[in-house]
Amino acid sequence: MYEFEIQNMTCGHCASTVERAIKTADPEASASIDLAARTAKVETKDPAAINTAIEKAGYPSSFRQI
Incomplete structure (x- = not known):
């Protein structure tokens, strides 16, 4: 599980x-x-791909495993 800010x-x-x-x-x-x-x-299984997609949608983000 990952939490994205x-x-x-x-x-x-x-x-x-x-x-x-x-x-x-x-x-x-x-x-x-x-x-x-x-x-x-x-x-x-791929938090980096999700982070990239969120940022491409216009929302700067970061993530951490929880």
């Missing part, structure tokens, strides 16, 4: 965009978005 995610539309980016990068990923904390908890 996502900058500039400020509304429901942003959260939906991030969720789509995660699913595009890894269709098998399980994601839980927390808009208030600006984080996403993701179960994935």
Whole structure:
């Protein structure tokens, strides 16, 4: 499980965009978005690909294993 800190995610539309980016990068990923904390908890085998997809969607992010 990885936690992604996502900058500039400020509304429901942003959260939906991030969720789509995660699913595009890894269709098998399980994601839980927390808009208030600006984080996403993701179960994935390729966190770097997900981080890249989130950033390509316009949201600078970083991740750590939890």
